[in-house]
Amino acid sequence: xxxxxxxxxxxxxxxxxxxxxxxxxxxxxxxxxxxxxxxxxxxxxxxxxxxxxxxxxxxxxxxxxxxxxxxxxxxxxxxxxxxxxxxxxxxxxxxxxxxxxxxxxxxxxxxxxxxxxxxxxxxxxxxxxxxxxxxxxxxxxxxxxxxxxxxxxxxxxxxxxxxxxxxxxxxxxxxxxxxxxxxxxxxxxxxxxxxxxxxxxxxxxxxxxxxxxxxxxxxxxxxxxxxxxxxxxxxxxxxxxxxxxxxxxxxxxxxxxxxxxxxxxxxxxxxxxxxxxxxxxxxxxxxxxxxxxxxxxxxxxxxxxxxxxxxxxxxxxxxxxxxxxxxxxxxxxxxxxxxxxxxxxxxxxxxxxxxxxxxxxxxxxxxxxxxxxxxxxxxxxxxxxxxxxxxxxxxxxxxxxxxxxxxxxxxxxxxxxxxxxxxxxxxxxxxxxxxxxxxxxxxxxxxxxxx
Amino acid sequence: xxxxxxxxxxxxxxxxxxxxxxxxxxxxxxxxxxxxxxxxxxxxxxxxxxxxxxxxxxxxxxxxxxxxxxxxxxxxxxxxxxxxxxxxxxxxxxxxxxxxxxxxxxxxxxxxxxxxxxxxxxxxxxxxxxxxxxxxxxxxxxxxxxxxxxxxxxxxxxxxxxxxxxxxxxxxxxxxxxxxxxxxxxxxxxxxxxxxxxxxxxxxxxxxxxxxxxxxxxxxxxxxxxxxxxxxxxxxxxxxxxxxxxxxxxxxxxxxxxxxxxxxxxxxxxxxxxxxxxxxxxxxxxxxxxxxxxxxxxxxxxxxxxxxxxxxxxxxxxxxxxxxxxxxxxxxxxxxxxxxxxxxxxxxxxxxxxxxxxxxxxxxxxxxxxxxxxxxxxxxxxxxxxxxxxxxxxxxxxxxxxxxxxxxxxxxxxxxxxxxxxxxxxxxxxxxxxxxxxxxxxxxxxxxxxxxxxxxxxxxxxxxxxxxxxxxxxxxxxxxxxxxxxxxxxxxxxxxxxxxxxxxxxxxxx
Ligand SMILES: Nc1ncnc2c1ncn2[C@@H]1O[C@H](COP(=O)(O)OP(=O)(O)OP(=O)(O)O)[C@@H](O)[C@H]1O
Ligand SMILES: [Mg+2]
Numbered sequence: 001x002x003x004x005x006x007x008x009x010x011x012x013x014x015x016x017x018x019x020x021x022x023x024x025x026x027x028x029x030x031x032x033x034x035x036x037x038x039x040x041x042x043x044x045x046x047x048x049x050x051x052x053x054x055x056x057x058x059x060x061x062x063x064x065x066x067x068x069x070x071x072x073x074x075x076x077x078x079x080x081x082x083x084x085x086x087x088x089x090x091x092x093x094x095x096x097x098x099x100x101x102x103x104x105x106x107x108x109x110x111x112x113x114x115x116x117x118x119x120x121x122x123x124x125x126x127x128x129x130x131x132x133x134x135x136x137x138x139x140x141x142x143x144x145x146x147x148x149x150x151x152x153x154x155x156x157x158x159x160x161x162x163x164x165x166x167x168x169x170x171x172x173x174x175x176x177x178x179x180x181x182x183x184x185x186x187x188x189x190x191x192x193x194x195x196x197x198x199x200x201x202x203x204x205x206x207x208x209x210x211x212x213x214x215x216x217x218x219x220x221x222x223x224x225x226x227x228x229x230x231x232x233x234x235x236x237x238x239x240x241x242x243x244x245x246x247x248x249x250x251x252x253x254x255x256x257x258x259x260x261x262x263x264x265x266x267x268x269x270x271x272x273x274x275x276x277x278x279x280x281x282x283x284x285x286x287x288x289x290x291x292x293x294x295x296x297x298x299x300x301x302x303x304x305x306x307x308x309x310x311x312x313x314x315x316x317x318x319x320x321x322x323x324x325x326x327x328x329x330x331x332x333x334x335x336x337x338x339x340x341x342x343x344x345x346x347x348x349x350x351x352x353x354x355x356x357x358x359x360x361x362x363x364x365x366x367x368x369x370x371x372x373x374x375x376x377x378x379x380x381x382x383x384x385x386x387x388x389x390x391x392x393x394x395x396x397x398x399x400x401x402x403x404x405x406x407x408x409x410x411x412x413x414x415x416x417x418x419x420x421x422x423x424x425x426x427x428x429x430x431x432x433x434x435x436x437x438x439x440x441x442x443x444x445x446x447x448x449x450x451x
Numbered sequence: 452x453x454x455x456x457x458x459x460x461x462x463x464x465x466x467x468x469x470x471x472x473x474x475x476x477x478x479x480x481x482x483x484x485x486x487x488x489x490x491x492x493x494x495x496x497x498x499x500x501x502x503x504x505x506x507x508x509x510x511x512x513x514x515x516x517x518x519x520x521x522x523x524x525x526x527x528x529x530x531x532x533x534x535x536x537x538x539x540x541x542x543x544x545x546x547x548x549x550x551x552x553x554x555x556x557x558x559x560x561x562x563x564x565x566x567x568x569x570x571x572x573x574x575x576x577x578x579x580x581x582x583x584x585x586x587x588x589x590x591x592x593x594x595x596x597x598x599x600x601x602x603x604x605x606x607x608x609x610x611x612x613x614x615x616x617x618x619x620x621x622x623x624x625x626x627x628x629x630x631x632x633x634x635x636x637x638x639x640x641x642x643x644x645x646x647x648x649x650x651x652x653x654x655x656x657x658x659x660x661x662x663x664x665x666x667x668x669x670x671x672x673x674x675x676x677x678x679x680x681x682x683x684x685x686x687x688x689x690x691x692x693x694x695x696x697x698x699x700x701x702x703x704x705x706x707x708x709x710x711x712x713x714x715x716x717x718x719x720x721x722x723x724x725x726x727x728x729x730x731x732x733x734x735x736x737x738x739x740x741x742x743x744x745x746x747x748x749x750x751x752x753x754x755x756x757x758x759x760x761x762x763x764x765x766x767x768x769x770x771x772x773x774x775x776x777x778x779x780x781x782x783x784x785x786x787x788x789x790x791x792x793x794x795x796x797x798x799x800x801x802x803x804x805x806x807x808x809x810x811x812x813x814x815x816x817x818x819x820x821x822x823x824x825x826x827x828x829x830x831x832x833x834x835x836x837x838x839x840x841x842x843x844x845x846x847x848x849x850x851x852x853x854x855x856x857x858x859x860x861x862x863x864x865x866x867x868x869x870x871x872x873x874x875x876x877x878x879x880x881x882x883x884x885x886x887x888x889x890x891x892x893x894x895x896x897x898x899x900x901x902x903x904x905x906x907x908x909x910x911x912x913x914x915x916x917x918x919x920x921x922x923x924x925x926x927x928x929x930x931x932x933x934x935x936x937x938x939x940x941x942x943x944x945x946x947x948x949x950x951x952x953x954x955x956x957x958x959x960x961x
Binding site for chain 1 (some may be wrong): 756775776777779780781786788793794795796797798799800804808809811812817820821822
């Protein structure tokens, strides 16, 4: 990689590296000293052991026999923080190359590269640093930028969790999109159908309606899996299509449509069902608080509760879970229901907090973004929340990058995709950064409590 | 080929698995490796096979230092290894599995099946490990699958073959066949590293035995001149008693009652056929038998994991049918599953989490739906101490413990609480002699607490050591139970299905 511009300081400055890290700390044990155990802790060895401990936190073993689902969960949740961080750096470097190559000035300089290579680097450096600076300032550079970041992050956190929770039970919830639509439709319907209710009743009613609609939409594939073994990937994809088409139809009916217009746009949500803003001129609203509170609740549920213990056990080894008296079918059904509820709330937050009315395609791929968010969060709850905030920042920063430097917003998608590719392919990261295999293996990780 | 390991050191988080190990494997020898659970045997061999990188030390082949970065390097250098968990493709045939990766292909990359099958057949014949090259691996019993693994290494022209606890899954007869094959193999100047916890096997097959203790080589012995007792003492570092002294029990009322139990497998074949027996509180009933004669479905039916086709099972007077597994287990049943990796542990969970696997939502581990980590940790530390589980900490993932220590985690968890009935399958599989002694003592202790203990074991010595009464399972039917003492040979021949009594019992069927 000798010819590429030096990696920007920009992406390392503020947002990213702290996030996955913070996630792991949150996941960590209240008590981690196993000192009183009957072990080989002769004094002379203590120092060596501590050193090895540091190095080999993410140690692979020859795995127990595992099915695909278990391996998948282990691979995702077992990716080390190191891989995630490196994936991140790699994605920004490759993204930088893409920016540079698509830039006119750089292309020109490249034309006489052999004559004066420095021109190419200077041109590339200028365009890449300008783009990344715009990305950072556009997401964190001021009150309104931060507000936009939080607005974008709100549904991403929720749909990320909607994927992460089932993932921990060994399920791949592709159905976030349909669940977002279900939640948004019902929340919106309640939001404009009962004008005149006081806010303290109307808003919770609409939110709860959205949550329950999403939950129902997640429960269906869950219960199908429990009863018939139908694969959730198939059923949720189907339910996504059903959701998209049904909502398009419903929006054309008088139940939703504005009577005097013909286009598929719903009536506006009443003031009393709108998520209040903190400051009138900024779009950020109570939705972000709800998302973070739900994050805390889900953290407790998955990492700290008895239900979560069962969930994790089923996800990691359904045989042992069954043998120990757990009920994988019921757990699977519950995990999908909770996932659906979270995605439904995401839909509600979009309609009640930002858009104010339902349009076709209002979900805008939020459910699929959730998959990316959950993968980057390594299936951990803290990590997913952090990844949601980060992707929110990328989204809003990307918009101002496009406005200011003309770099296409699609670049943000490229970077997101690159991050995931690098996270999903530790081998690639390992090859690039020459990290020893044993430090990166995904099979098993020495995890603290609650992971 | 002369293999030499020099100063091999390997550290894992919290443990030094190998500590400056020197080991020489001479051509033509069977080199036994003996050591307690967690002593570092598998780790050392995994290093030799290129699966782990040593932190320090070097490996020499015929005096030349070599770098073995991955198994392919080791295979190319003439080293083969058979792990305890086989790595075969179940839906492939024997021949396909064996040639996989080094296959000869015809035009368009089509596998030359006929040639593979012929070559494998010849190899099997030559090496004294007969197997049908065209059989599907998933249809084969474990013993034969292991043969396939060995043949796979031989097909790649291994000069040194590493066998990690090969006999743990074999019947005595299969083990003898394996020993025959090992002798033939080393007769041609090739060498074998043989890991086993069974001292008698080392005496039967090994030319030299190296003993590992806590990662270090503590001695090398000639097994023909060293008694089992001496080997055991060397390995554990203290005198061990190889026989449990078991006072006679005082059986009371039955806590496990099985009446005419019939179980069918998924295909509808009867796998447990009209089995009836009782286990009384305060007694140990051992069911002996070669694996695959219906023991597993019997156990699964007893604990509610598999539906009952007809008949009845009562535990502590309550029928098992119609209750959920959770109710059955919490009602006072302890279980040691035969496949601990699959059914007994969640590998990625910590030792502490695994120690509450069956009781995760009970007080005091859970209060108001919230896991009580301090209680769970303290509980784990206490059991780790009590059962001498060798682990760097209670937060270590169970999968990274050595096999025997994983077994101790399961045993500790299931024995911790007062229970009515204990159903233990192969309770000491893969466990070292010191720990066998310990687990056997705990089982007897459980019995004396008034638990009805059912042991399923294919290990005759274990049956003889523990049983108050013994029964034998053969082809889904139960022979016995008989009051102990019963002669070892008698049980052995009943296991083979050749005993006249057994013939009488099965007379009507064939
Ligand atoms: N991948 C791993 N990660 C962390 N620790 C490990 C790993 N593999 C082995 N260990 C530790 O290294 C030590 C040696 O383990 P090893 O599996 O080599 O023992 P063993 O002698 O084969 O025991 P057994 O007879 O029970 O199979 C043990 O303390 C084990 O916990
Ligand atoms: Mg081992």
